[in-house]
Every structure is written in structure tokens, then in C-alpha cells.
Amino acid sequence: MANKCKRGILISKTPYEKRIAIMEDGELAELVVEGVSSNRVLGNIYKGVVQKVLPALKAAFIDIGLEKAGFLHQEDAMDRNELLRREYGDDDDEGDASKEISIDEILQEGQEIMVQVVKEPISTKGARLTTHLSFAGRFLVCMPGTNFVGVSKRERDPVKRREFKKVVRRLKGRDVGYIVRTNGLNESEFEINKQMRELESKWEQTKYNFETMPPETCIYEESDSIEQTVREYFGDNTDYVYIDNRDEYFALRDYLKVLSPDKLDKVKLWSSSESLFEYFKIENDYARSLQRQVPLPRGGNLVIEQTEALVSIDVNTGPKVHGKDQGKIILETNLDACHEIAKQLRLRDVGGLIIIDFIDMETDEDREAVYQEFRKAIRRDKAPISPAPISQFGLMEVTRKRVRVNLMTEKTECCPVCNGSGRIATLESTLGMIDRWLARAHTKGRLREVTLVVSAPVIDVLCKDLNRMFNYLEYKHNIKISLVEDEYAHINQFWMYDKNNEDITDLYNFA
Template identity: 35%
Template sequence: MLINATQPEELRVALVDGQRLYDLDIESGAREQKKANIYKGRITRIEPSLEAAFVDFGSERHGFLPLKEISREYFKKAPEGRVNIKDVLSEGQEVIVQVEKEERGNKGAALTTFISLAGRYLVLMPNNPRAGGISRRIEGEERNELREALNGLIAPADMGLIVRTAGLGRSSEEMQWDLDYLLQLWTAIKEASLDRSAPFLIYQESNVIIRAIRDYLRQDIGEVLIDSIEAQEEALTFIRQVMPQYASKIKLYEDSVPLFNRFQIESQIETAFQRVVELPSGGSIVIDPTEALVSIDINSARATKGSDIEETALQTNLEAAEEIARQLRLRDIGGLIVIDFIDMTPAKNQRAVEEKVRESLEADRARVQIGRISRFGLLEMSRQRLRPSLGESSGIVCPRCNGTGIIRDVESLSLAILRLIEEEALKDRTAEVRAQVPIPVAAFLLNEKRNSITKIELRTRARIIILPNDQLETPHFEVQRLRDDSPEAHSSQTSYEIAAAAAEVEEIAPLAAATRTLVPQEAAVKTAPARANAPVPVEAAAPAPTPAPAPVAHEPSLFKGLVKSLVSLFATKEEPVAPVVVEKPVAEQRPARNEERRNGRQQ
């Protein structure tokens, strides 16, 4: 695990296998992430037609709170029969809410009153006793063992618990410590909610460094390299309290070569921002996000690996399936995804590609549902949206094309403006029509279409002024109609004076908009009260040499990474803290994921 924290504006966490980038998480300081944050909000509007309420929780847009996500503790009275949201809630009512989905486009954040607090091994649902269970990824005998361990925990009867995948093989004492930590955190949140009136931020989800360590760090991670002393101290403080057995894995990277360059992954990160991703065989995949879904197209391009066209199609599709699974993780793409594979006639080839897709997505932390390749060669799938995609968190919509990717050419736009000028000039009592246009459009209108403008002026008896504006780019323009009773229509200003005045107004507007910024909120609760460190499990294995220091002189290889993982697997951890617990050997460790279950089902 590599953590790059040298630039305060952007924290980056990468999981690397040898020199191949496996997963990536980027957190931008300019864009506050709200998912999993807990707020005290105020209901501002109730919409019976949507069976939902809108909540002011301190953000620019009000959050959306559906009726099904409202705990009965907030109901004014016990409902009889079908619940009418108007009868059980009132405007101005204060509620404690958690952000379930980030704001996207014009949509506000999706909220819930069913709070979930994620720990290392457990997820606590403090106001949802019907929720609870074990991660879907844990099956068979392991599931039964965890159920027994869960039954042995001392937990309030009115709260729900979910065992995360990281809880596999953990003792009751370790899970009890995790539960006690979450209970103390919930108590602190409840007490803080009483201190102030809504809206305000009560609890903020940990930053990307703490989240990555909590969710990803396990036995098969050889080491965690951090290139910032402050970030290393922050990580060590957390890990010594929650996972002291892994403290020796946290290492400071001090080489002059930047951390990500040392592992040669900067170029791999750049592919996550590109529309076209090249495949080793010479083919490529093209990723296009749309409002409804993400479309992915596979092109054979220069691929010539196979002995015939069918073999080439199969090999390219298999390569693409593996790369698509990787790109979905790197880009954090969620929602509906449609993949257009290269056409394959044999059914066995289609099944092979489907199986490759499933195999490549097995290690994904997000929940994934995969369909079959249809007769049109399309495979439909959905992926859980864990957080905003890389494009949403690190990019903005192009101000020139508004995200469409294309703009009208100069001639087409000029003719459209000319028709609009004519339409405005034909209206009654029109004295003047002013058109502010980009310079290329102005050149076309004043030269190639000079006669057309003159004819419109003679026919309508209206003055037409074309104002070239170097601040405008196609396809942007502005057409203004002045009536004969308007003072501006009778002013003695020349056209260049009008253009200069308009340019001054445009320069002032962005400055005014820039001053309207929201001040980041400070969380009332940052962590649970200090307490004893977590118990340290003693690995049931023979002693081994101390793990090697951070690489600074040689490029790491896949073979060395594998050897290092095997060495760390059998290494003894010497941490003199808390009670000693003997951990049962685990056949297989899977990636942790933040499971949530509400009303007896997973969300």
C-alpha cells in the first residue's frame, strides 16, 4: 500500500502488486466528501407525492430523505395503517441524518436516519435493531463460526450489528473491543447533537488514509509506505489503537525519487483519466460515461494475436474483460454499465468472456451484478457506487461544450445567430438588435453575410450591431433586443464603446461569484474517547526474520513482492499491549468492505 501525502490539496492511496496498480483512491481537499458523515439537520419541506422530505444539513443543496429511511423515533405519533409522511413529520423538525449518497449533478445528497458506524471488524447500526448479519462474501462453515462469535458479544438489544469480511477468524475479544469503541463513538455523537441547533456537522468520516488502512490493511499487505511524516504519525496513531499488530508495516518513505515514480504507477494512474485505454495485444477499450449509464466499447484495432478472426476477437475480449474490471476500480465507476464486446459466433467463447469478467471482479469491494452477453453482443452489469467516481471528484464539466464533447462549427453557429437576429428584428417596436459573438463568428457575419444583415435592416427598419467579444468562444453568444422606448436604443455610443462596456460587466461577474464559497464545517466529534488499545492477536506460526525495510534503491518486482508477503505472513509481531489473544488460522482472507444492512436486508 502506497500513500502519497506530499501535496496537502490531494491525498492519494494506491494498492500495488509488484509494479501493477491494483486499486486507487484520491481525496481532493477542494472537494469535501460527505458520504458517511453524520449531521444534525432540519426538515425544510415535506413532499407527499415523493414520500420524502428535504433536509437542510448545512450543504448548498438540501438533502433528500425518503420515508423508508426515517426511523420511527422521529414520528410525531404512531401511524395507523398506511403511513402518510405529512402526518408523522413536520417542517422545522430536527433530525440526525447520515449521508448515504453524495450529491451528483443537480441531485442533492441522499440521506438516512438509520445511522451506521463502520469499525475494523463490525458495523454498528445504533437505531436499527432489525438490521444485522454477516457479510455476503463469507460462506459455509466460516459463516457459522462468525455467527457464534457474534452471539457471544455483549451488545445492546436495541442495536444492530454486521460482521465485516475483515472479522473472519477474529476472536470474540477483538470484536468486543471493536464494538465497545463504536458504542463509545455513538454515545459521543448523541451528546454532541444536544449541544447546538441544526444544521451542523456532528461526525466526519475519516480521511482517505485512515479509511484505506481500516478497510484494506490485512495480513497479505506486505507494507505501507508513506511519504509524509505527518501522515505517517496520523496512520500510526490510528493503527496503534485499533490494529497494533500491524504497526510494524507502517514505514516512512524518504527516498529522493517520488514514491509513485519509484513503483512506476504514475503513468498507470493517468490511464484512469483517459477515454481510450490501450490493451497489450494492440486493441483498446473506450469508456464513455452518460447520464443513464457508462458505455464501454472494445475495439480490436491493431490486435493480431489470434490465428483467425474468431481467435483474435476472443483474445481481445478476454484482455478487455480484465482491464475493464481494473478500470472500474481505479475510476470508482458505479451504476449501470454496458459493455459492447467484439462479436463472437461460438457460444463457448461468449461463456469464456463472461467467466473472465466474473473472475476479474471477484476481488472488487463493491457489490457487482453481472448479466449475460446478449444476441447484440452487449453485457449489462451494475456496480455499487461506493463514492463519487474519479471523473466527478477530480474533474469539472467542460464550460465550452457543457460535457457533450462536441460544439457547432463557426458557419453553422453563425447562420443560427443570423436567424435569431432576424426573428428578434421582426418583432413589433424593435429599434435595435445587439449580438455579442466570438471573433470568428463576427468575422463570418460581417463579411460573408454582410448583405444578409443589410437586407434584414432594410426590411425591418431596425439597427443591427455585431459586437466581437474576445471573452466568448463558440458556441457561446448573446443576442439582445432593444425596444424603441428603451433609453439604450437612443444612446450615442459607438459599437466599440458598447463592446467595451459589456466586457467590463463580464469581468466583474466571475469575481462576485468567486466570493460566494461555503466555509468547511468542523466536526463536533472526531473520534471516540481515549481508551485501552485493541487486543493483539498472536499469529500461530513459527518465528521469522524481521520484514525488510522500505525499498529505496531497487525497483520492486512481482516475485519479490510475493516473497515479502510470505515472509510477513509468518513473521512474529512484538507489541506489548493489551490482552493476548490466540487467533485461529484463516484459510482465505478477502478484502474488507463496508457492508450495510437495513431492515434485515443489505443495501
């Protein structure tokens, strides 16, 4: 079973980044990497101001003081009780279905509102917000504004579920709901009650901050990534937690003295001269998680491409796939790919729509075998993930919930040369762009003199055959051109300066 694996947690902190690795049965399963400049907002609660209400989109934009306004969907602004019943409902929870109303009946522009970040801002998108606040503890999730009580789906016994709910209802405060998490299923009533008081205290402080603090400010800050990881993953099946930073080690011990004092002996300060991640042989996995191409055991590979709309994963065979065993080799490669894809989705924290292009298989039986293998491979993934059966074209559609910023976005940035396309203009295209720039500058700017700064390959072409191309441009546009080489420029880059040495490139560019 997925929850029976042996787990370890490795925490490494340097002056420039923090890395947290989750190990399962001796292999790297998940990785959280944060730069020191990362401004994490996931889980934070803000006193926001409604900026714009858009009934046609069933959404509103909320100013919470960040660079981009947050996005609040209508469903996240409505009464949460019916949503909770659908998700965790049991036989003893009764209630009428909520009548859907328009978002402009709930919110008005300029209104102050308490919202929580449920998805980090990424790329051009602001943070995803909800009014359904929650405070997560190790055993419980506290949900202000509702009296709903639910129990983790891992507990399937209806009698035990009712007993849990009876205890929680007796202990909880007014207008506060709870979900008993998997970690809390074996805890005593004393521990459950203790955590309730802690979570409800956080809620009371947050309400006070909302009343007293100015708009567009954070009124509750979620725990840092180390505390969150320990809260989510540090269970009875955790064998060890190693930390290579002394300050973080003592901070975590202080945190565990309150959370789980009985597990303090599992937390160790890493003192070896060998790097923590190197010792556990996960540096290679980390490096591969940032690469476009990932090798498979039998010589094939995955090619992972991230776009604005989706993530595509192409499965390729090795160099020799011929003969009567071709179908068998293709099936084995696709089966290998299932496990590597499941691993990469967790490591990179890939979310949204994912399209997997498996190698074409001839029979429905093979396609079904690969589909079932993939379902088996994703069992340990804690993120909600839904694969669809493989189509006749060999494609599988997968949706996976993204919560934090994925690894590729966190640790890489858009190439300034190709602007993220992965391709640059050819040398001939660059010459064409220079030609068109000069034509526009001559027509609109009446320029008579310009300095052209380009790379060495462009200068070589311009000056080839006794300056044939260079003389052509000067004669055609009636502009005197001074050439300057920039050794750091790429072949698709050029800059133009006027006689006062001012950059005028953008004045006459076409894009």
C-alpha cells in the same frame, strides 16, 4: 483467491490534492483522489429536518444544511431488523416479515430526524440518506437501534458463525447491533470488546449532539479518507504503507497506535527524491483513468462514456481483424477487455448502470466464455457488482454500487463551451443564431444599434466578399452592427452589447 493477494497502500499529499493508491500484486487496483476543496460528507451524521414527504415516490427530502436536500427512500426510513435478517440472517435469527407502511406514516414535514449520508451528492442529485446509522471499525460495524448480530459472509462455517454471535451478544450494549467484519474473524475477545466500547462511545456522543445542537448541522463527522482507507484495506496481507507527507505520516502512526499497534512497522515515510507514484509506475494508470479511450494489449481499445443515466463502454478491435482467425482475435480482444473494464470500474469508482458493448461474437460458447471471464475479473472488487449474461446483441448490463464521488466527477468539470455534450455548433449554425437573435431584438426590443463580439473565424465569414454577409444582416434587420473580435471566443460563442456597453445577449437568446 481474491483475498490472498499481496497489498500495498501509497498515500501522497500536496497543497492541492490528496491521492491514495491501493496496490494489489504490484499493480494499481483502486485510487482515491481528493482536491483540497473537496467537501466530503460520506458517513457523516446530521440532525436533519424533513422538508417534503412524497408517498407516491416512497421517499422524503431532508434538509441537512447542504446546498441540496438529501434523499431518503422509504426502505431507509423503516425498521432495519428485517433488512438485516435478509442480508446476514442465520438459522437462529427468527422474526416476522415487516409489514410495509407508507412513508407519510413514518415522517411528517418539519420533523427533526437523525440521518447518515450513504452516497455523496453528485451532479444535480443531493446526498442519499438513511436512518439506519452505522459506525464502522476495523473489526466490527456498530448499528444503533437494533439488537441484530451478524457475521461476515466470508465465514461459511455455521458453528463458528454461532460462536462469534454468542461472544458478541455477551459483550455488546443494549439496543446496539453488530456485524463482525472479515478483518475481525481472527481477532481475540479482548480486541473485539475494546472496539465495541470505542464504537458505542461514538454513538453516545452522537446522541448527545442530536439533543444539544441546532437542526441542519453535522453531529458526527466520519474519519478522513486516509484513516478510512487504512481501516478498510490495512490487513494481514498488507506488505507496506508509504506516505510522502510528514504530517500525515505522524497522524497515521498515532491512529494505528490505537487501531493496530502491531502493524506500525509497515508504515514508512517516503524520503526518496523520486515521486512516490512515479516510482511505483502508476502515474500512467492515473492519467488513463481520466481519459475517454483506454488501450487494450492486442491493439484494441475501450471507449468509456459517462452520461446522466448510465455509463457505456464500447469495446473495439485493432486495425487489422480479417481472415480465418477473425473469430479468435475477436474473442481474445473481448477477454482482454473483461480485465481492463474490471480495472477501470474500480479505478474510476464507476457506479449505477453500466452497459458494455462487446465486439459481436458468433457463438453462444464465446459469449459465455466472455461472461465467465468478466465474473472472474471482478472478484476483487469490494463494491457490490452484478453482471448479467451477454445478450444476443453483444451487450452486457452491469450494476455497481457507487459510494463516493467517482474519479471523473472529482477531477474534471463540465466544458463551458459544449456544456458537456462533447459537440459544438458549426460556423454556419453560429451565423444562424446571430441572425435569429437580431430578428428577435429588432421585433421585441426595437434596437437600432448593437455591438457584436465574436471569434475571428466568424468575422472572416461576415466580412468575406466585400462584407456581403455583414451588409445582409444590417440591411435585413435595420440594425447598425459594430464588430469586435475576441481572440478567446470559440466559433459557437457570441455576445451582444447595447450602446451603453451593457451585455444584452441573454435578453433575446432562444435558450
